Amino acid sequence: MVDQQDFLVELGTEELPPxxxxxxxNAFLAGIESGLKQSAIQYDSARAYxxxxxxxxxxxxxxxxxxxxVFEKRGPATSAPEKAVQGFAGSCGVGLAELETMEVGKGTYYVYRGTEAGKQTQDLLPEIVAQSLNALPIPKRMRWGARRTEFVRPVHWLVMLMGETVIPCEIxxxxxxxxxxxxxxxFNETIELTSAAEYEAKLLNPGKVxxxxxxxxxxxxxxxxxxxxKLNAKVVIDPALLEEVAALNEWPVALTGRFEERFLDVPSEALISSMKANQxxxxxxxxxxxxxxxFITLANIESxxxxxxxxxxxxxIRPRLADAAFFFNQDKQHPLISRTEKLKTIVFQHDLGTVFEKTxxxxxLATAISERIGGNPAFAARAAQLSKCDLMTDMVFEFTELQGLMGYHYALHDGEPAEVASALNEQYMPRFSGDELPQTRTGIALALADRLDTLTGLFGINQPxxxxxxPFALRRQSLGIxxxxxxxxxxxxxxxxxxxxxxxxxxxxSQADVAQRVVDFMLDRFKAWYDEQSISAEIYLSVHALRPTKPLxxxxxxxxxxxxxQLAEAKDLAAANKRVSNILSKQGISxxxxxxxxxxxxxxxxxxxQISEIESEITHLFAxxxxxxxxxxxxxxxxxxxxFFDDVMVMSDDEALRLNRLALLSKLRKLFLGVADISLL
Known part of the structure; x- marks a missing residue:
């Protein structure tokens, strides 16, 4: 029985990008596991730290x-010259008697089957670790000092322990x-490890990590x-911020601070953005x-x-919040609509004009969509005129992630209708997968119009x-639509x-077929959409084959x-539809x-x-x-x-019967195609 031991590798560095x-x-772990599997080395479990x-x-x-x-090495055919066969045996380090023969196709060949002894794991681990480190997703590597070594940050120590034995190597x-x-x-001192099992405990005490x-x-x-x-308050824990803070601290200590209440006059989103992004x-x-x-901050020290x-x-934090308050008060001195002219100086895309032209x-487009969905076309037009004006404010210039949101606050301050103001923020929804959607009809119209304009324009200049x-996140924008x-x-x-x-x-x-290309692109996005819902690719393809262009x-x-x-009949009906489809396509019947x-x-x-009866039942259901x-x-x-398929010969010698039966199958096929092409299931 092969012995088993625990293995530890640790690379010590300067502070890594949080x-x-x-x-x-995760990539380091995946690389090591991949290396072990490629080398066929068995293990119970692996965990990253x-x-x-x-x-x-x-x-x-x-x-x-x-x-x-166990390996197999194929040599020359049995009909080859004896000298060639002897050469093959010699290359395998065996005599002719140890060669076997095997049939391959129409020929018979010499073959040598042998067993290669497995290598010691500790001899393979240095290369596995080195390859995993080399494959890490590091956009830009750096050098330091006089070294030619490159990594994401300077490296300082390397632990390689198999059981209680150091694996000697240089990485x-x-x-x-x-x-x-x-x-x-x-505890800025070295800690000696005698085994992988004590790694976590010794770093915790005395290491304070x-x-x-x-x-x-x-x-x-x-x-x-x-x-x-302690404050009888609720803390908002953003998962991304929690992960980033965990990546910044080895011994985190939470501390609560306070800022002046006068800053609460500023939209809370601006204050939160400053606190999260900067501090x-x-x-x-x-x-x-x-x-x-x-606010709650995390110190990397127990002071x-x-x-x-x-x-x-x-x-x-005080001067940062003061800056936000200053920007907010300065921006409010000029109504949003007064910034429209400045949009003429901002290029949306050099072939598609300025941001002003986009608005x-x-x-x-927003006005037309609003009419179709029962919205207020006048609101949609006004929201579109104001939609990009907040890009020219000091607040959004400083906090770009607040675009739309500041437009909402400034529009309310200017006395714009509440639905128009809401639409300025809703135009960017959903901002990411799973994000909330616009709720007002004006916001819906504006969000759709903005995305459709971008998609159509970029496909129209042949830049999908x-x-x-x-660069314009067209895949995400399509899913949003x-x-x-x-x-x-x-x-x-x-x-x-x-x-x-x-x-x-x-x-x-490229206007000739721009609508078809844009729509095809959007319909293709459905595949990822349904993947997330655990709906199979076959189901998606069965509907996509008909290309319905109304998403709903x-x-x-x-x-x-x-x-x-999920029905018991589904498998048989899918097979029957495939059979019908094949028959009709071969006969060219429509x-x-x-x-x-x-x-x-x-x-x-x-x-x-039965077809006639069901046809009358489901016509209104299709509609x-x-x-x-x-x-x-x-x-x-x-x-x-x-x-029918058991009792009836479709391809009858009688042409009239044959054509009539093909027409019957065509009628059947057309009925199913009212929903999807289930022959693809």
């Missing part, structure tokens, strides 16, 4: 040796050992909640979710005088996304909207086919009338009668989009179809 730490840690100054992996129950490998210019280091301030990333995040979360509890603070709210004049750290943070196109580049239309149950046609958007550009270089209609068909696949007098077999008569109910009716055809 936003990338989790990604680097990461802190600002280290990346580590512990592999538990790692086999100390590769398994022996990134470092010689492996069994000593790690503790916290930079609390919580090396498990998830445990550190949980520790921070508990501390932050406890600090909020990595958690903000607190009351029971009504109103911002409170407090003997925490009041000094709190005071320092309060001094740092003019959006105004026309490529495999690696999507689909989500808005489907989740708000809007009866909108993408072809109509895209043609409308294209008409507002005048003449585009597309989705209804998908849900109907998904429900249909639409043809069925002649009832030529239906001579009971099975074909029964199928025709109203009740596809799930329609598919339930179609499932009744399973037995008649099976009986």
């Amino acid at each position: 936003t990338a730490l989790k990604t680097l840690s 990461a802190s600002p100054r280290r990346l580590a992996v512990i592999v538990s129950g790692l086999s100390t040796q590769q398994p022996d490998r 990134l210019g470092l010689t492996s050992g069994n000593t790690t280091r503790g916290h930079r301030f609390h 919580i090396v498990d990333f998830d445990r550190r995040m949980q520790n921070i979360k508990e501390q932050v909640l406890a600090e909020a509890q 990595k603070y958690f903000h607190l709210v009351d029971t009504n979710n109103q911002l409170l004049p407090y 003997k005088d925490p009041a000094q750290i709190i005071s320092g943070n309060e001094k740092v 003019q196109r959006i105004e026309k 996304p490529t495999g690696s580049k999507d 689909l989500r808005i239309i489907i989740e708000h149950q809007l009866d909108l046609d993408l072809v109509e909207l895209t043609n409308l958007a294209a008409s507002h550009y005048g003449q585009l270089p 209609d597309f989705d209804k068909r998908i849900q109907a086919v998904a429900a249909f696949t 639409d043809a009338e069925v002649n009832e007098s030529l239906l001579v077999e009971p099975a074909e008569q029964a199928l025709y009668n 109203t989009g009740a596809y799930t109910e329609a598919m339930q009716h179609l499932a009744k055809l399973n037995d008649p179809i099976n009986q």
Whole structure:
């Protein structure tokens, strides 16, 4: 039985980029696991550890040796000259008697089968670790000092332990050992490790390092909640901020600070943005979710005088909040609409004109969409005129992530209708996957118009996304359009909207088929959409084959086919549809009338009668989009179809009978195509 031991690798570095730490840690683990699997080395489990100054992996129950490998080496044909056969045997280090023969195709060949002894795992680990580090997703590597070594940050120590034995090697210019280091301030000393099992415990005590990333995040979360509890307040824990703070601290200590209440006159989003982005603070709210004049910061040290750290943070945040207050008050001195002229100086895209010209196109498109969805066209036009004006404010210039949101606040201050103001913020919704959608009809119209204008324009100048580049986030914008239309149950046609958007550009270089290309691109985005809902690619393709261009209609068909696949008859009906499709495509049959007098077999008569009955039942279901109910009716055809294929010779020698039976199958096929092409299931 092969021995098993635990393996530890730790790379000590200068402080790693906090936003990338989790990604680097996961990639390091994945690289090592991949290397072990490629080398066929067995292990029980593997776990990643990461802190600002280290990346580590512990592999538990790692086999100390590769398994022996049985190999097969094929040589010349048995008809080859004896000298060639002897040469092959010599290259294998064996005599002719040890060669075997095997049949390959029409020939017989000599073959040598042997066993290669597995290597010691510790001899393979240095290369596995080095390859994993080289493959880390580091956009830009750096050098330091006189070294030629490159990594994301300077490296300082390397631990490589197999059981209690150091694996001797050199990686990134470092010689492996069994000593790690503790916290930079609390325990800036080396810590000797005798095994992987004691790694986490020794770093915790005496090292003052919580090396498990998830445990550190949980520790921070508990501390932050406890600090909020002291104030009877609620702390808002942004998962991304929590992860970033965990990547900044090895020994986190939560401390609560305060800022002046006068700053609460500024929109809370601006204050929160400043606290999160610049200082990595958690903000607190009351029971009504109103911002409170407090913040929670994380120190990477357990100070003997925490009041000094709190005071320092309060001094740092005050001028930042003062800047936000200044920008807000300055911006309010000029109404949003007065900034329209400045939009003429901002280029949206050099072939598609300025941002001002974009707002003019959006105004026309948003107005048309508003009319179609029962909105207020006048509101839509006004919202479009104001939609990009906040880009010219000092606040958005300083805090770009507040675009739209500041437009909302400034529009309210200017006395614009509440729905117009809301639309200025809603135009960017959804900002990311799973984000909330615009709720007002004006916001919906503006959000759709903005995205459709961008998509149509860029396809119109033949600049669609490529495999690696999507600078205008057209994939995300397309998914936003689909989500808005489907989740708000809007009866909108993408072809109509895209043609409308294209008409507002005048003449585009690639305008001939721009609507088709844009719509095809958007319909292709449905695949990823349904992947997330665990709907199979076959179901998506069965609907996509018909190319319904109304997203709501597309989705209804998908849900109907998904429900249909759960029926007992689904498999047989899908197979039957495939058979029918193949027959019709080979015979070149399209639409043809069925002649009832030529239906001579009971099975074909029964199928025709059942089709006619169901056709009358489901015509109105197709018209109203009740596809799930329609598919339930179609499932009744399973037995008649099976009986038809059992009893009836479709390709009869009698041409009239043959053509009539093909017409019957065409009628059947057309009925199913009212929902989807289930032959693709």
